[in-house]
Amino acid sequence: MADMYQLASASLDPLFAAITASGRRILAPTDQDGRTELNPVTRFGQVAKDYVQTTLSAKEAVFPKVEQLLSYTLLPGKVDLVDAEPAAVPTVVFGIRPCEASGFQALDAVFNWDYRDKFFNARMEQLTVIGMGCTRRDDACFCTSVGGGPGSTRGSDILLTPTASGYLAEVQSDKGRAIVALAAKLFTPAAAADKSMLVALPAAFDQPALSAKLPAMFDSPLWAEQSLRCVGCGACAFVCPTCVCFDIQEEADTRQGRRLRTWDSCGYHMFTLHASGHNPRETQGARWRQRIYHKFSTYPERYGQLGCVGCGKCTRACPVDMNLQEHLVEASQA
Amino acid sequence: MSENNIYLPYLLRIAKITEEAPSVRTFRLEFVDEEAASSFDFKTGQFGLYSAFGEGESTFCIASSPTRKGYIECTFREVGRVTAGLADKEVGDIVGFRGPYGNVFPIDQWRGKNLLFITGGIALPPLRSVIWNCLDLREQFKDITIVYGARSVNDLVYKHELKEWEERPDVNLVCTVDPGGETPDWTGKVGFVPLIVEQLAPSPENTIALVCGPPILIKLTMPLLKQLGFTPESIYTTLENRMKCGVGKCGRCNTGKSYVCKDGPVYTLDQLNQLPAEY
Secondary structure: OOEEEEEEHHHHHHHHHHHHHOOOEEEEEEEEOOEEEEEEEOOHHHOOOOOOOOOOOHHHHOOOOEEEEEEEEEEOOEEEEEEOOOOOOOEEEEEEOHHHHHHHHHHHHHHHOOOOOHHHHHHHHOEEEEEEOOOOOOOOOOHHHHOOOOOOOOOOOEEEEEOOOEEEEEEOOHHHHHHHHHOHHHEEEOOOOOOOOOOOOOOOOOHHHHHHHHHHHOOOOHHHHHOOOOOOOOHHHHHOOOOOOEEEEEEEOOOEEEEEEEEOOOOOHHHOOOOOOOOOOOOHHHHHHHHHHHHHHHHHHHHOOOOOOOOOHHHHHOOOOOOHHHHHHHHHHO | OOOOOOOOOEEEEEEEEEEEEOOEEEEEEEEOOHHHHHHOOOOOOOEEEEEEOOOEEEEEEOOOOOOOOOOEEEEEEOOOHHHHHHHOOOOOOEEEEEEEEOOOOOHHHHOOOEEEEEEEHHHHHHHHHHHHHHHOOHHHOOOEEEEEEEOOHHHOOOHHHHHHHHHOOOOEEEEEEOOOOOOOOOOOEEOOHHHHHHHHOOOOOOEEEEEEOOHHHHHHHHHHHHHHOOOHHHEEEEOOOOOOOOOOOOOOOEEOOEEOOOOOOEEEHHHHHOOOOOO
16 A cells, blocks of 8 residues: 655755765656656756656666676686676666556566576665656557556556646655655655546557467468568667566687676577577567567466556657557557 | 576586587586585486587587486587587586576386487487486386487487497387488488388387477478377477577577476477477
């Protein structure tokens, strides 16, 4: 059960000061080269005012593009292997949208469903999410079609929803309560949840019905048709808050080296290419289908949640204007 | 709270290198750490990620039998960066190993049954682990038949062991090479593996079939076995999808709802039929 508070607009500056004083780093959307991206800030005044979404996702806070898994020194007849410790610093991600906030749960499902990934967990433990409900949307948004919403609290330790006088703060977790405790006098208990400023977004398709019909649609020509213009650039996976697929690569000289985990994409030809030359997913159509099926069929079956939060970042980033929402609507109607 | 690094490999020393065929080698590997050596255990069918430090990791099965303690073996063909790095190693050098990963061949359930192994080329190594495991528990199984083929006589792997199996009265080994791959003194069969299986016409009665080979061998052998009366539940194979993590995270081996590294690599034909053909 969430604790509800009112937070005046003028309280965000002192709140940022209190968070910074506690030794936590704040990552928030800022204007950057004509885009909005998460960057370290210390004052609320630095935060972008008029954004729908950041271009990149917040997943980098817990799953960096490149991460060292181990290092070693090569000696004659001997290898000195050194474990890597993730540099996890206490971090508050502020102002991400409810869709993205829920994306952390999809990452957690993969990183911990069996073997536990200490690199992800160390960062996740240090992460507090202060989400921001949406008063605006654009044509790429479809969170309400995949179980989310402009005011969804899922994944946020505190969800702020803009109101006429400031913000409604819904505190969801101990991590959220720890933030409130830093500046308790800024938070006034709220009797009712005022969510009148949230943007309306009708669902565009019936996701449970789509997930149910996907297994029978595997051989449909739809996937090849939809992906005809896909150039396999992988931008969709890189901006996605839930895409977790990674590569492991070596960086070494003759005496020492390190093993790195890097982001990868199922949209790449090399992703599944066998050493023999055989490729189980030889065409871009097969790779596009994998993207859809992994998120809308494998995830629900395996982890009890979708691998898509409807943020639309992939659609905004696609250089050939592939629109995930439109493609899902089309699949629903096929 | 500190957790273990699941990507940190064991260190193993190369105890023996066997040249099996052109570009194909077998490493016998012993754990550097004594504690790891005594606590390490695996079951037949499982695989691991082998590292050549400086080059990276590659996925191979454990080609030795869990009944042979104190070491593991892997057999690989030099085709890329990591396998080239491994091929450069000499006896005494150190390699990395993560594993054992994946599921197993349920040999406990096969007691009192006939076993039919059908394999080709460098797909013998995963089945070689099962073969030695079952031969080391020989009294638990009835007839053991091995049909193995390669492009040429020189491409057959484990040549010494093939000879040993040929000489054993309790193993029926049928070796074949593709037409044109025979040598003047070749005494085995000549012809593609599925054709040899067809000629052999093994009985499905109380028999488990294990099929592992290049896609074309699988594609042609499966319908043949079905025609002979083998049920999809009695035919096993092991998949070798590309992998990076081996622990169900990196996404590479995902096929349909299955992660080959977690739900496989061992599948019955029945299970395989429920997956999309992306392997």
